[in-house]
Every structure is written in C-alpha cells, then in structure tokens.
Amino acid sequence: MTVTSHRPTAGDQQSDFDATIAADGRIEPRDWMPDRYRATLIRQIAQHAHSEIIGMQPEGNWLTRAPSLERKSILLAKVQDEAGHGLYLYAAAETLGMSRDEMLDLLHSGGQKYSSIFNYPTLTWADNGAIGWLVDGAAIVNQVPLCRASYGPYARAMIRICKEESFHQRQGFSILLALARGTDEQKAMAQDAVNRWWWPSLMMFGPPDGESPNSADSMAWGIKRFSNDELRQRFVDMTVPQAEILGITLPDPELRWDEESGHYAFGALDWSEFKRVLRGDGPNNAERVRRRKAAHDDGAWVREAATAYAAKQAARMEQSA
C-alpha cells in the first residue's frame, strides 16, 4: 500500500492520471480523472447501454414468431443477454456518477443516443440472421479493443459482453446458413435481408476518420484504440469470406480483393441517408423511443410499489430489532 505523504494538488492528479494512461494502466472509479474524460465515458457507456436495450426490440419483435422451437429458444437467450449487457453497462456508467434513472430519462428525451442501426426495421425472419451476423459482427470488431479501455469498470464489462457476443454472431450466421441451404424462397429472404443490412452495418463504425472530431481525445485517453476506418476495414475483411461460405452476395458492385493492400476494397458509403436516420428521420426512430418510454412509464407504479414495500420491510425490521 502506497501512503502519499502530501495532499495531492490538481497538477499531481493530472500527472498521475497521465502516467496511468501512458503505462496502459486502469483508471478506477475512486481515482481522479479529468472532467472531459468522465463526460466522454458517460456519454459512450450510456450510449452503449441504451443500444443494448433498444436493440432488444427489433429481434424481440420476432420471438413470438420464430419458425422453430430451437430458433425461438436461441433467440430468446440472445435477447435476454442483451438485457443483461444493458445491466452491466448501466452499472459501469453509474460508477462515474450518473444514475440509471438519469440515463434513461436522457434516452427518453433524446439527450443521449443509441446506435442508429436499431432504427431500421426487421422485415422478415431473415433479418434476425442478418442482425446477428452483420450487426453483432460489427459490434464485436468495435468492442474487442474496448476490453482494453483505460477505464476499469468499462473494460471489465466489455470482457463479459464480448464473450457472449461471439455466440450472438454465430447464431446469426447459423440462421442465414439454414436459409441459404433452404428453399428458393428462403434463399431470397436471406439475400434480401443482407441487401438491407450491409451498408448500415458498415456505417456502425462511424464517420470516416477525417470527419470524426472526438476520436483524437478518445485515442489519447486509451478509450479508443483504432480509427473508425481501420475497424471498418477489419470488419469487411472478416465478413467477405463468410459471405462466400453462405453463398450470399454482398450488395456492393465495387467490392473486390485488392492484392496490393492485402485488403478488400469496397464502394463509397452514402452518408446522406445515415445522417437523415441519425437526425431522427429514420423508419423506426420514433417507434423505438415511444415503445421504450411506454414500458418505462407503464412500469412506474411497479417501481413505486417495490420502493414502498422495501421501506415498509425496513421499518418492520427496525421495529422488531
């Protein structure tokens, strides 16, 4: 145990923090940290938590209609995991001083965001496959480096989450594989889903490096480890061979292996649509938040009852003590 011999000054605190970051060490909840580091982390972890719970909706929507009991069971386990991930992440964000209720209020009011990918609709059963394969696939590429994020609670939450995400990605691939080996209608359903989800998945990595203003800080603080474009390329390189196994065509005529760079080259992304959806003019933005808020509001009386009961029980304990 280190006993500090003098009261630390702001300058000391900053240099301790910088030293920890430089040594690739972990910042823990009771450690001093710069306000902007804290604010950036709260924003990022809350957005991640919100994405998990909003992300339950597009697939949750198909639970009652899953076409086999085994698929139903696997999808239910997956959606349950998402709720669990939400719990880990809210807990991690709470260590930075914002309560889950505050974060939910910000989600409902639009003050905090969730991943824009969940504003697209799930039109057919095959969409559950495409989400698992592409969206969870992209999430893993984004998240694996976060297991080494400089903030301890976040890194530890991500380690637990990443373990489960790879099962999610495999179940998505498995849904598509069954369809790709199925009837002509099933094959068409799988291709249609991939056509719709491919480009939005690529956009999950965020704007091109030149247009990503917050990235530099996050890199410097050891929250982010790779640039948006690097991660996007990694995802494409990982996914193209899997598409070949599935026998599904990715909807990009410019996609090709580039011998020189050792990577797949792909077409330009249409950011105008991404920005429109981000702005709130997406097919499901309003519906997703409405439904989330309705669940929260409809459940207010339940939470109040639980609080009242706990208080009564505590009073009874005290009386009998």
Added chain:
Amino acid sequence: MTVTSHRPTAGDQQSDFDATIAADGRIEPRDWMPDRYRATLIRQIAQHAHSEIIGMQPEGNWLTRAPSLERKSILLAKVQDEAGHGLYLYAAAETLGMSRDEMLDLLHSGGQKYSSIFNYPTLTWADNGAIGWLVDGAAIVNQVPLCRASYGPYARAMIRICKEESFHQRQGFSILLALARGTDEQKAMAQDAVNRWWWPSLMMFGPPDGESPNSADSMAWGIKRFSNDELRQRFVDMTVPQAEILGITLPDPELRWDEESGHYAFGALDWSEFKRVLRGDGPNNAERVRRRKAAHDDGAWVREAATAYAAKQAARMEQSA
C-alpha cells in the same frame, strides 16, 4: 279520427285493450296497456336487442381471419346487420318508455339478459357456418310468428329483421356446404362445429312447455303464438333434411323420422348444462359482458364529446338567429 265523448276509465281502457287483442289488432305506443304487458314487452324486446349486439362478438371475432375475401365480405355484412337489428329493437323498446342507455346499463349489470346461446365460444371457422345455419335458423323459427305480435313497433321491427335473417341462415348453410364438399380436414371441422352447436340451438326455444311459466300470459296477449315445444319441433323438422343435404350427422342417436306423428323424434335435452350456462357459469358469459362493457366505457368520452358539440352548435344557431 275517433273522438271519445267521455274521459276513459281504467275499466274502459282494459276492455279496449282486450278487444284489440281479441281482434288480432295492433297496440301502438300511445295506446293504454296493462303494466305487466308493458313490462313483459320491455323485457323481451330488450333481451332480443341485447342478443343482437352480444351476438356480434362470436362471429365478429372471425372477421379478421375469414379464409376468403368473399366470405369475409359476407360475414361483415351479416355482423353489420346484427348491429342494425339492435338499433331497430332498441328503438322499439324505447317506445315503451325505457331509454337505450337504461337498457344498456341493465345489460352490463346483469339486470337484463341476452340469449344464452352467445355464451358458447366460436372455436373454428366452421362455427360461423353452424351459427348461421342452426342459431339463425332457430331464431327465424322463433321470430317469424313475432311479425304478428300484438305490439305494433315490435311487429314492424321483426318484419324487417326476418327478411335479413333468412340471408343469414343461407350464408351459414353455404359456409358449411363449402366445408362439407372440401378436404377431409374441412369436413371434420364442419362436423365438429355442428356437434357443439346442435343441442344449444334446440335449447334456444326455451324450457319444455310444462316448465315455462310466463308463456301463458304472452300467448294470451298475442305476443307469443306458438309454444316452445311446437317451435322446437318445427325447427327440427326443417333442419334434419338440410343436414342430409350437407352430409353432416346431427349428434343425436335417437333422431329418427316418426311416421305416425309426421315429425322427427329426437332425444331428451340436457337442461342441467343449459341452466349452468344461464346461471353465469358458461364458457364465455363473463368475457362477453366484459367486452361489451369495455366498449361502452371506453366510448364514454366520445359520446360526451358528441353531446357537448351538439350543444355548442345549438347555441351558435340560436345566437346567429
């Protein structure tokens, strides 16, 4: 126009009423009538009106699922007729001095009844056929004599209703005929529905003559023209040959042609179940009334708005006049 030269006494009124009934004439709303005649009519017409609107539920339940667009269209027209019949009948009952709102309140509180037949569930599409064929068939046999009922507004409402009921019965027969000529599964579905609806239909005519205490008055007053057992027999005689055309077996091993009486003989009815259902312990009693009451309660704000708007409009008219 007859001008009476003296103020009529109660005795005169009773004898005028008796004379009208004896001559098979019509009692009209402004005519004097005995209190018990009025009360009997209100009870009967209200029960009939309630039956029409509760009767929308078992078939209405299948509108969204009708298996062809033509059947859907015909069933919707039928259910719409039932609402229309309810309107005629409430209007007829209102001429006796009870408002529709009062009657609906009595329906919701259990103070007035509806036909117990609508407490059975509609389990398959074929039930819509069985209801049309058997339940509407029984209703017609009951209702045709009511077109000559002594109370004018009731008789006139029944004339309009009877015209439409025969279309209802034919559409039910037509549903069953298509099933009876269909696949084995469809045939089984039709037979199953008839098995479940046959006995309850026979019970629609009410208890056996010996146990029907109110019948004598209704007969004397020219409201009822035939006894329960006479009407039941007429229904059986009419229905058995139709069942033969359908190739459907009526679920009564004792059913046979009786040469001597010139009628079909049939097995004894199990009144214990009928009475249980009548008492409120039927499969759908609670649900039918709950749903009716929910529609009424949920619609209260709409009715209030319509009243408020009408009052505002009237006030505006007055101001501008």
Added chain:
Amino acid sequence: YSPLVDLTLRLGDDALVLSQRLMEWVASAPVLEEDVAIANIALDLLGQGRMLISYAGSIMSPPKSEDELAYLRQAREFRSSHLVEIPRGDFAQTMARQLVFSTYQSLLYAELTHSTDATIAAIAAKASKEVRYHLDHATQWVLRLGDGTDESHERMQAGLDVVWPYVDELFDADSGVEVYDGPQTDEKLRPLIDAGVCPDFGALREPCIDQLTAVIETATLTVPQTKWHARGGRRGVHTSDLDFLLAEMQSVHRAYPGATW
C-alpha cells in the same frame, strides 16, 4: 411487378389493409350507430380492395386470384402505405387516419375517373361515391371531437399527431431516399402518368393538405409539425404492424393449404 400491377396493388392493398383495421372496431365502437357506420366503411373498402386486387391478378402472368394475392403473399410483396398499417389506436386516432385517407382517396379517385385504363376508371367512378360518405363521416367526427370536450379535443389532437408523419408517403413515396434495389417508387409510375393511366401523385399533395388544414382548423385543432415521415411501403418496406396483421388475416387460409372456402 409491372407498373400497372404495382399501381393497382398500391390502391388495392391500401383499401384491403385499412378495411382489416376497421373491422377490429366491430362490436367495440363507442355507440351502436358507429358499429354500423364503421362496418359499412370497412365493407366499401373491402369491396374496392377486391376489385383492384382482382384486376391486378388478372393482368399478372400467370394470372392470380384475389385470394391468392390476399392470403398467399408475404408482407414484402404488399404495396400498402404505412398509414393504413399502423394500429387503430383510440376512436380519435381512427378518425384522424380516416380523414387523411378519405381526403387522399377522394382526390385520387376523382382523377382516376378519367383514367385511360377503362377498368380503373370504372372502379374509381363507383368508389368515388362511397368515399364521399367516408369523408363526410370522418369530417363530422373530427369536428365533434375537436370542438367537443377538453378530453376529446386533446385526444383528437393526439390522434392527428400520430398519423401526420404518415401523410407524405401517400404523395412522394421515397423522395430523398437512396434505394438499393431498384428505382425510387415514385419513378416507377412515370410511364403510367405519361399514358394518362394515373395522375402524378405528388401533385395531389397540396390540395390534400389544404383540405385537411381547413377541417383541422375548423375543428379548433392544430396542423401537426413533424420531423420525420414514413417511407418504403410502396416498395415493400413496411411497418412491423403489417406483418402481424397479415399473420392474423392469413392464419386460417394458410392452415389448410389448397382448400377452397
């Protein structure tokens, strides 16, 4: 789908799906007169839907029956707008949707009466009379509810707020959207517009909004502002509500493959 099939399915699917939504009110309306009225509107729309879908089926190759098209298509193959798909909501929301849809239909069918396609012209002529009654019915209710009690005013405004983002799709289906799987849906009808089969839907927007605005303001209500609008129905990208609606509608038919009814 060929442009003509696409057009008739857009019209027919709108009518069929809305009719299905209206049927959900039967035996649940606030007054018995409305059970009759709503069933009546649903019947008219179902009739229109059947004529239009039958016509679409007759010009497909191989031809398809109305029931094949209604019961055996997947949601992705429907061409309905999101407006008719969303749940019915309360009575105010149902009337808000009906006001929008009947205003749109009345303007559209007035144009289609002059279609160079004789079948479409005949269907539109018949339907125009029905739509006049639907529009009148919805207008009366929007006035009553908007200018009724405080509660009804609030509910009527809320109903309009819910349906308003679905208005634009009726007129410029996919404008502003990059579509990966073919031309924008408003472009698809271009040859039919040029041939006088149907009007340019976009041109109906202004008169429609004007008519709606007049009713809404007379009803002491406010025309909603909205920052997003629905799109995609005309190319088979639907609300998830449609899939649930079809699951119910098609359930009996699909459970007995090959049966006739």
Added chain:
Amino acid sequence: YSPLVDLTLRLGDDALVLSQRLMEWVASAPVLEEDVAIANIALDLLGQGRMLISYAGSIMSPPKSEDELAYLRQAREFRSSHLVEIPRGDFAQTMARQLVFSTYQSLLYAELTHSTDATIAAIAAKASKEVRYHLDHATQWVLRLGDGTDESHERMQAGLDVVWPYVDELFDADSGVEVYDGPQTDEKLRPLIDAGVCPDFGALREPCIDQLTAVIETATLTVPQTKWHARGGRRGVHTSDLDFLLAEMQSVHRAYPGATW
C-alpha cells in the same frame, strides 16, 4: 390421443403457451432486471415444453417432431389450460397467473418426480429446480405489489380476480360438464393414475389453494370468490385467445410449407 400422449401434451402445451405469453413482456418490462427475469422464466418453460412435446411426439404413431406438434396443430388439438392462454394483462395480472401456475407446477412436478414413467420423472426432476425459482420470483412480486402502494394493492387484487376463475380447471378439468364427444377429461387419465405415471390432479387442489391462500393473505390481499370456472382446455375447447396466439406463433412456419429452419 392415447392417455400418455394426452398427459404429456397437457403438461407441454401449458409450458409452451405460457412461455409464449411471457415473451410478450420482453423489452416491455417495468425494470430491466425484470426483462432478464421474465425472459429467463420463459426460457425455462420453453425448455420444459420442448422436452414434453418431443416426448409426446416420440410415442405417437407415426412419430412427430416437436416442430410439427408446435407449428402444425390446430387450436382444437392443443391440450393447454385456459389459465395460460388468456392475455398477459398488466404486470400484476402476469404475476398473479405466474403465482398460480408455478404453485401448481411445483406440486405437480414434485409428484411426477416419482412417476413410473422414467422420461417424465427425469423431466420433472430437472424442471422442479427451475420452478422453485419461478415460484419464489412470483411470490416476491405478489408480496411487493400487494403490500406496496394503494395502486399496486388494487392492481394486484384485480389481477388475482381475473385469474382466479381459471384455477379450478387445473385440477378437475370438466367436472359437472356433460361432454358429447367422449369421456370427461379427468377420466381420461385414470389408467395413468392407476399405473403411477401421474398423480390424481384433483388431489393437488387443496394443497395448492392452501399455499396460494397463505401468500395472498400475507400480501394483505383477499382470496377471490368466483361464480364460474373455466373448463374444456384439456379436450381442445379453448379460449379464443389461444387461436390468436397460435396464428401469430405459427405464421412464419406455415407461410413456408416444408421449409427447414
């Protein structure tokens, strides 16, 4: 169905249908912890349902797969009780149903652990552990809501009032009903009871009501009175809710006949 198939379908269909109802809560629960808990209970019940329905299918001739039985039976062929079929209602009603069902299941599976049918005994042993958690979870919520706020007390009582008429069916399915199409359903299991495959369900009624009464009274609530009770599920006479639930559940499977997933 043979008596053994009938028995396993009663158990399996109850689990499958209730699991389906619970899934409707996912992403709609009052707190995130309940999204996890309810999904967990639904998963357990789905697992139980799959084992039981697979077993039923394996002893049918010809044998049927779990998916054939889940997706290709009509409602009339299901053997579920009305309790599991009715809509979920609010959170209090869901917990009221869960308390009743888990109490019933815990007593039943405790008996079935000693079944002379080894498969049923093994399934019951595994399920018993899961049910203990379900029962504890529902009990905790009934206590919290019953003894929480005025509103939660009222809702919890209302929830119990709704589910109570469905309790008796679990124990003496058709007692007092003349059944036209075969023996009364409680008679159907007689040979299995005599052979020690399953207990006499009627005998479980009293301990179940006793346990429920204890929880309800501790929660400061009242055991409801009821003048009717549900019957018929065990012979295929169901609520109309089941048919809608199956229409949704079977929709994708039925839309692609012959496909594997």
